[in-house]
Each structure stands twice: as C-alpha cells, then as structure tokens.
Amino acid sequence: MASTYTLPVQNLIDHLGRLPGIGPRSAQRIAFHLLKLPAEDVQRLTQAITDAKERVRFCSQCFNFAEDDLCPICADPRRDSSVICVVEESRDIIPLERTGEFKGRYHVLLGVMNPIEGIGPDQLKMRELVMRIGSEDVREVIVCTNPNTEGEVTAQYIGRLLKPFDITVTRPASGLPVGGDLEYADELTLGRAISGRRRLDD
Amino acid sequence: MTSRLYRDEAVVIRSYKLGEADRIVVMLTRENGKVRAVAKGVRKTHSKFGGRLEPLSHVAVQIHRGTNLDVVNQVETIDSSGRMFGDLDVMTEGLAVLEAIDQLVPDREPVPEIFRMLVGVRKTLAERPSALVVPAFLLRLLASEGVRPELDRCVVCGEVESESTPLVAIDLERGGVQCRGCRSGVGVTSGALALLRDVLDGRLGEALDRAHRPGEQVLDDPVVVEVASIATRAFEFHVERRLRSVAIFERHDARSDS
Numbered sequence: 001m002a003s004t005y006t007l008p009v010q011n012l013i014d015h016l017g018r019l020p021g022i023g024p025r026s027a028q029r030i031a032f033h034l035l036k037l038p039a040e041d042v043q044r045l046t047q048a049i050t051d052a053k054e055r056v057r058f059c060s061q062c063f064n065f066a067e068d069d070l071c072p073i074c075a076d077p078r079r080d081s082s083v084i085c086v087v088e089e090s091r092d093i094i095p096l097e098r099t100g101e102f103k104g105r106y107h108v109l110l111g112v113m114n115p116i117e118g119i120g121p122d123q124l125k126m127r128e129l130v131m132r133i134g135s136e137d138v139r140e141v142i143v144c145t146n147p148n149t150e151g152e153v154t155a156q157y158i159g160r161l162l163k164p165f166d167i168t169v170t171r172p173a174s175g176l177p178v179g180g181d182l183e184y185a186d187e188l189t190l191g192r193a194i195s196g197r198r199r200l201d202d
Numbered sequence: 203m204t205s206r207l208y209r210d211e212a213v214v215i216r217s218y219k220l221g222e223a224d225r226i227v228v229m230l231t232r233e234n235g236k237v238r239a240v241a242k243g244v245r246k247t248h249s250k251f252g253g254r255l256e257p258l259s260h261v262a263v264q265i266h267r268g269t270n271l272d273v274v275n276q277v278e279t280i281d282s283s284g285r286m287f288g289d290l291d292v293m294t295e296g297l298a299v300l301e302a303i304d305q306l307v308p309d310r311e312p313v314p315e316i317f318r319m320l321v322g323v324r325k326t327l328a329e330r331p332s333a334l335v336v337p338a339f340l341l342r343l344l345a346s347e348g349v350r351p352e353l354d355r356c357v358v359c360g361e362v363e364s365e366s367t368p369l370v371a372i373d374l375e376r377g378g379v380q381c382r383g384c385r386s387g388v389g390v391t392s393g394a395l396a397l398l399r400d401v402l403d404g405r406l407g408e409a410l411d412r413a414h415r416p417g418e419q420v421l422d423d424p425v426v427v428e429v430a431s432i433a434t435r436a437f438e439f440h441v442e443r444r445l446r447s448v449a450i451f452e453r454h455d456a457r458s459d460s
Contacts, residue, residue, distance in 0.1 A: 021221065021222065115301070115446065115447035116216055116297055116300065116301045116446065116447050147253070149256050149257045149283070149287075149293070149297075152287050152293065153290065153293050153297070156289070156290035159290075160290060177248055179248075180248060184250055185252065186251065186253045186254045186279065186282075187253075187279045187282045187284070188252070188253035188254070188256070188279075188282045188284045188287075189252050189253050192284070
C-alpha cells in the first residue's frame with residue numbers, strides 16, 4: 001500500500017505506533033502534534049529520551065532503576081536495611097512508596113516465575129536476593145509479588161529458598177479493597193481475608 | 203436471531219495480559235472445548251471477577267461470542283484454586299497438567315472426556331497430592347488420545363511376559379515394552395512396569411493412595427521417579443514439544459534435595 005504521508009512523517013507514525021497503548025490513530029495524532037511544536041520543544045523531548053536511555057541503569061544492589069551505582073532508596077541511610085521487600089518490577093515500588101507504610105529497602109526480581117512460559121528462578125534476580133540475605137543484616141523479607149498464580153508460585157519458591165536462613169519471610173495480607181462491596185468479592189479473596197482476619201482491639 | 207451469549211462450565215488453563223488491565227483467558231470448557239476469551243479489567247483491584255479467573259479455577263462462565271475474540275460476561279466459582287495456592291509442589295504440578303492440556307487440545311473442539319479428567323485431577327491434587335499425580339495424568343491423557351503404550355507383550359516379537367522372557371526395556375518410538383532379545387529402548391524396572399499397569403488398567407485410585415502420605419510428598423520414591431520420567435518422555439514424544447513447567451519442576455527437586 002502506497003503511503004499518503006511523506007517518508008519522514010510515515011516513519012514517525014510507525015515508531016510511535018509501536019509504543020504500548022498507542023494505536024494507529026493515536027500515533028497519527030501525536031505525530032502531527034509533534035510537527036506543529038516549536039523546534040526547541042521537540043529538541044527537549046528527544047534530549048529527555050536520550051538522557052533517560054543513556055543515564056538510567058539498574059541499581060547494583062536492588063535492580064531498581066538508578067542514575068548512579070545505587071538507586072535513591074538503597075543510597076538513603078535513613079531506610080531500614082533489615083527489611084527487604086521483594087517486588088516483580090520497578091514500577092511496583094511506586095504504589096508501595098505511596099502508602100508511606102514501608103521504610104525498608106527493595107529487591108526487584110525483574111520478572112516473575114511462569115512455569116508454563118518456561119520462566120524459572122534462573123531468569124530472575126533470585127540468586128542476587130540470596131546473596132543480599134547473606135551479606136546484609138536482614139531480619140525480614142516481605143514477598144510482595146502480585147497476588148495471582150505466577151506471583152504466588154514465585155512467593156512460595158522464595159519461601160522455600162530462604163528457609164535455611166534465620167529470617168522471617170512474610171507475604172502481604174490478601175483482602176477486601178477499601179470502598180468495595182462484600183457482595184462482589186470473589187471467594188478466593190474473601191476466603192483469604194477471613195483466614196487472615198485480625199482482632200479489633202489490636 | 204440466535205443469542206450471542208452462551209454458558210458453560212470451565213477450568214481456566216492460562217491467561218495472558220492484554221492492554222492495561224485486561225487478560226485473555228484460555229479455558230477448557232465442558233461443551234465448547236478450549237475457548238479463548240477476554241476478561242475485561244481483571245487486573246484491577248476492584249475487578250468484579252477478581253481471583254475467579256486464575257489458572258486452575260473451576261468456574262461457571264457466561265461468555266459473549268464476539269466477532270474476533272469472545273468476552274467473559276459473568277463468572278461464578280464452582281471450586282476455587284485457593285486450596286492449591288500455598289503449596290509450591292501442588293501449584294507447579296497443577297500448572298504442568300494445564301500446560302499438557304493446552305498443548306494437546308485444539309481450540310473449539312469439544313473434548314468432554316479430557317474435561318472430566320481435568321476436573322478429576324484438580325480434585326486429586328487438592329485432596330491427595332503426590333508425585334504420581336502428574337505422570338499418571340499424562341499417561342491417561344495419552345491413552346485417551348489412543349496412544350497408550352503396550353505394556354504386556356514385547357512390541358517387536360510379540361512375546362508375552364514370562365519367567366524366561368522378562369520385559370526389560372521400553373522404547374517409546376516403537377510404542378511399548380521389549381524383551382531382552384529385542385531390546386532397543388531404555389531399561390525399565392519391574393516395579394515401574396507394575397505401576398504403569400496400575401495407572402493405565404483402572405487401578406489408579408489404589409496407586410495414588412499408596413503414593414500419597416498425608417503431609418508429605420513422596421518425591422524420592424525411585425519407582426515413581428522412573429514412571430514420571432517415562433510419562434514425561436512419552437508425552438513429549440507425542441506432542442513433539444518439551445513440557446516447560448515439568449522441566450522447571452525437575453530442577454526444583456534437585457535443589458530442595460541438596
């Protein structure tokens with residue numbers, strides 16, 4: 001099919017269309033918006049992309065995104081180094097930080113175990129987690145993988161892996177979302193909420 | 203105009219992420235075979251389906267037939283996967299069963315017998331788990347496909363087992379056991395042969411009872427290990443693919459032993 005656009009415009013639309021959640025229509029709209037922008041705005045955008053790609057790497061300790069050798073959380077001396085929260089991806093750190101409940105450090109696995117897809121512990125930062133337990137003064141590991149089958153398999157595996165160490169391995173409670181109706185809760189979530197109930201006077 | 207809605211009973215086999223918060227759920231249904239359908243918004247914490255569509259869940263579904271992909275409309279739990287959550291071995295074994303079914307069953311072709319077996323194996327995994335469950339399931343699945351290995355007479359010379367001609371090997375390419383004179387496959391012990399016969403000749407219940415000891419998994423029983431290896435190879439030979447979840451599981455065992 002012959003393109004109706006000149007080659008550079010078509011090229012831009014094709015590249016934008018490869019971004020997640022951007023269909024052909026949105027790609028076209030963004031492309032025309034970019035073409036209308038002043039040159040310096042476009043320059044700032046390309047610079048931001050290049051900078052991010054060049055300067056951001058993985059934290060050598062927890063595999064979160066970092067600008068230096070350590071990410072801001074690992075570099076912060078006020079964080080409690082005796083608690084490690086294990087998450088699947090860097091983006092999972094953001095909602096956890098927003099709760100303000102967690103003051104420890106993180107460990108990003110960069111994925112989740114998925115037996116059917118053939119993703120096992122060796123493809124994840126599992127060995128690095130065990131090495132951290134050995135070298136840092138860790139008392140507790142909170143396994144905060146997603147509460148679905150893959151996340152659960154990963155959590156159980158970590159539990160088994162860390163058994164030889166003298167530390168507590170915990171999993172966040174599963175339960176009812178605040179603002180939700182009991183009537184619409186699924187049996188699995190409600191069942192776990194019941195079995196993990198707590199005393200009112202605590 | 204015929205209704206575009208249909209109801210069925212299903213066991214969730216696997217699911218893929220789709221877009222921001224949706225999933226494509228692959229399930230084996232009683233009447234419509236293997237079905238792929240979109241479950242909208244399941245990854246949000248406020249989802250109306252919640253954990254009902256996790257792999258291994260046994261559910262009643264209402265599905266809307268779409269032009270391209272079907273859409274899950276309503277889900278009710280028949281038996282949740284919750285009983286299997288919390289035990290790594292049971293979960294991995296469950297996933298191996300699902301992977302085998304996913305590889306064997308084509309889309310949209312009713313397979314009521316396999317559906318019945320899947321519901322059965324879920325129950326067995328939850329109630330009396332053992333290392334024999336998955337191999338037994340794989341062998342029975344192959345038998346239901348018509349590729350049951352010959353276990354009673356040598357596949358080359360046709361000799362029936364006796365004191366003088368013991369059956370000592372199994373060659374999956376030739377489809378069964380062999381006597382000493384015709385041997386070309388790998389060796390098989392008489393214990394494993396007896397267990398294979400139990401599994402395939404309707405004495406599965408007793409065999410599972412023997413393999414199951416409450417509170418512990420019998421991973422190190424050499425006969426079960428041998429049968430498991432034969433079952434996996436037979437299945438992989440038939441579908442001409444590796445079973446990935448079984449491979450990962452085997453590595454687990456090696457680690458937890460050390």
